[in-house]
Amino acid sequence: MFRELLDLDDATDKYEWIIDYGERGISLDQGHCVDANLVRGCQSPLWLARYENTFVCHADSMIVNGIAKMIVDYYNQADEGSRQYFDLVTLTAIGLAPLLSMGRQNGVANLIRRLKELT
Amino acid sequence: MTPFSNCFPFFARNPKINYLDNAATTQVLYTVPEDRYQFEINHRANAHRSGHRLGTWVDTQYHSAKQCIAEWLSVSEDQIVFNSGTTQGLNDSAEFINNRYQQTVIYVGADSHHSLFLPFYRLSKNSGHTVKTIDITAEGLLDLDWLEQELGSIDKKVQIVIAVSAVSNVLGKINNLERIKSMAYEHSAVTVIDASQLIGKRPADITGFDFVAFSWHKIYGPMGLGCLIVGLDWLKTEPARPGGGSIIHVSYNQVEWQTGAGRFESGTQNLSAIVTIPKLVGWIRQNEKEIEKHDVALARYVASHCPSDMFRPISYSDTGLISLQPSTGAVEDYAYLLDAKNIMVRTGKLCAEPLVSRHGSGLIRLSWACYTDKRDITQALDTLIEIYEKLRRNVSRAA
Numbered sequence: 001m002f003r004e005l006l007d008l009d010d011a012t013d014k015y016e017w018i019i020d021y022g023e024r025g026i027s028l029d030q031g032h033c034v035d036a037n038l039v040r041g042c043q044s045p046l047w048l049a050r051y052e053n054t055f056v057c058h059a060d061s062m063i064v065n066g067i068a069k070m071i072v073d074y075y076n077q078a079d080e081g082s083r084q085y086f087d088l089v090t091l092t093a094i095g096l097a098p099l100l101s102m103g104r105q106n107g108v109a110n111l112i113r114r115l116k117e118l119t
Numbered sequence: 120m121t122p123f124s125n126c127f128p129f130f131a132r133n134p135k136i137n138y139l140d141n142a143a144t145t146q147v148l149y150t151v152p153e154d155r156y157q158f159e160i161n162h163r164a165n166a167h168r169s170g171h172r173l174g175t176w177v178d179t180q181y182h183s184a185k186q187c188i189a190e191w192l193s194v195s196e197d198q199i200v201f202n203s204g205t206t207q208g209l210n211d212s213a214e215f216i217n218n219r220y221q222q223t224v225i226y227v228g229a230d231s232h233h234s235l236f237l238p239f240y241r242l243s244k245n246s247g248h249t250v251k252t253i254d255i256t257a258e259g260l261l262d263l264d265w266l267e268q269e270l271g272s273i274d275k276k277v278q279i280v281i282a283v284s285a286v287s288n289v290l291g292k293i294n295n296l297e298r299i300k301s302m303a304y305e306h307s308a309v310t311v312i313d314a315s316q317l318i319g320k321r322p323a324d325i326t327g328f329d330f331v332a333f334s335w336h337k338i339y340g341p342m343g344l345g346c347l348i349v350g351l352d353w354l355k356t357e358p359a360r361p362g363g364g365s366i367i368h369v370s371y372n373q374v375e376w377q378t379g380a381g382r383f384e385s386g387t388q389n390l391s392a393i394v395t396i397p398k399l400v401g402w403i404r405q406n407e408k409e410i411e412k413h414d415v416a417l418a419r420y421v422a423s424h425c426p427s428d429m430f431r432p433i434s435y436s437d438t439g440l441i442s443l444q445p446s447t448g449a450v451e452d453y454a455y456l457l458d459a460k461n462i463m464v465r466t467g468k469l470c471a472e473p474l475v476s477r478h479g480s481g482l483i484r485l486s487w488a489c490y491t492d493k494r495d496i497t498q499a500l501d502t503l504i505e506i507y508e509k510l511r512r513n514v515s516r517a518a
């Protein structure tokens with residue numbers, strides 16, 4: 001799903017791709033970036049909401065926004081069985097893990113937890 | 120490269136890395152891993168327990184380390200407690216105070232690191248202590264005029280504690296320890312000093328305080344080792360963590376604690392780190408003046424070259440750090456994009472959330488050390504400007 005990103009060698013190019021990815025498609029609008037939708041425990045504020053069966057997110061950090069959007073898009077496209085077993089290990093399988101330091105992994109773990117709570 | 124760079128093997132192995140996160144941890148002096156390795160392969164044994172020659176060797180090194188620190192900081196060897204770092208030292212200090220006094224008013228600096236603030240905050244939540252905050256002046260220093268007035272008006276029967284940072288890890292300004300000491304003396308206040316951003320960076324008079332904590336990994340030394348300098352008046356206090364090595368005699372119904380710092384050093388100490396201290400302290404003392412001169416020159420260089428319209432400095436510090444508030448973009452994005460260019464800085468709340476939150480959601484902190492040169496700073500500032508422009512373009516596009 002993210003082959004284009006994984007094929008990039010340069011770290012700056014990777015981050016630029018992630019920023020661009022975050023700007024594609026639908027983002028959570030500012031009006032819904034409220035405490036009730038805040039994913040706790042992220043270094044940079046990240047909001048997540050569900051519209052029918054689709055999740056939408058937004059982060060102030062453009063890179064966090066892109067990474068979160070990639071995860072949320074993957075989750076949106078996953079079937080029920082895959083959603084149930086979706087965790088940090090899944091991110092390794094889809095190639096995102098190297099982008100996540102320990103600090104970022106904590107934030108992502110909270111995002112995954114919140115996705116499952118809202119499912 | 121600076122005249123000191125060759126003493127730090129990290130840079131020979133990682134020549135592309137521009138390391139500007141020295142307020143968190145410095146790179147290590149070459150003698151430290153060498154001494155650690157020699158200890159592990161040739162001398163490994165426990166201290167203060169064994170009569171064999173390996174044990175005796177370790178005992179000698181252990182006391183030699185304390186002797187070096189005592190001479191350097193003008194304290195008695197008995198006052199020096201080895202521990203895991205500043206955090207343990209400050210937590211233990213809070214516990215000693217709580218064990219001696221049931222009620223106190225604790226004045227904590229508003230510029231405190233969480234390691235200083237949280238132990239006292241917890242005391243105030245769980246027991247009969249009250250925490251008050253000493254605010255910051257426009258110059259980025261503790262408001263000691265306010266503190267003086269406050270102490271003058273407080274009931275004389277109330278036990279006062281003053282818990283402050285010698286240098287804030289966000290602001291980098293050197294607080295006036297002499298004045299704090301004099302106020303504490305006048306009001307019989309207990310003093311707790313977080314000296315982790317001061318010791319080893321500037322000559323420091325830490326005598327006359329009740330507790331002074333610092334960590335060695337911030338001054339070119341080993342990880343997992345700190346010191347708590349304990350005031351003479353506290354050397355007979357009950358240890359916070361009793362155990363092996365902290366006693367002279369134990370029976371089933373009586374304990375005689377070690378005299379001096381030994382009672383606070385229960386269990387096996389971080390000996391492979393402790394044995395590195397004599398050479399490290401020797402090197403710091405030999406280069407102390409040059410390091411300070413270098414540090415101040417870089418602070419001036421940063422102040423005059425920082426594009427303050429894009430990155431507002433929270434203060435122009437006296438020591439080796441500057442914290443910047445970008446006028447566009449999230450600090451986390453700067454961290455990622457600087458890292459992509461091999462520039463390592465600290466971003467976010469800097470473990471001082473109450474203070475940093477006054478300046479938005481986070482800050483970018485550049486902190487330097489004796490091996491940092493002007494080119495490192497220029498590269499970081501130029502890259503910050505590039506990132507700023509990139510993020511600004513993206514923000515405009517998104518709008």
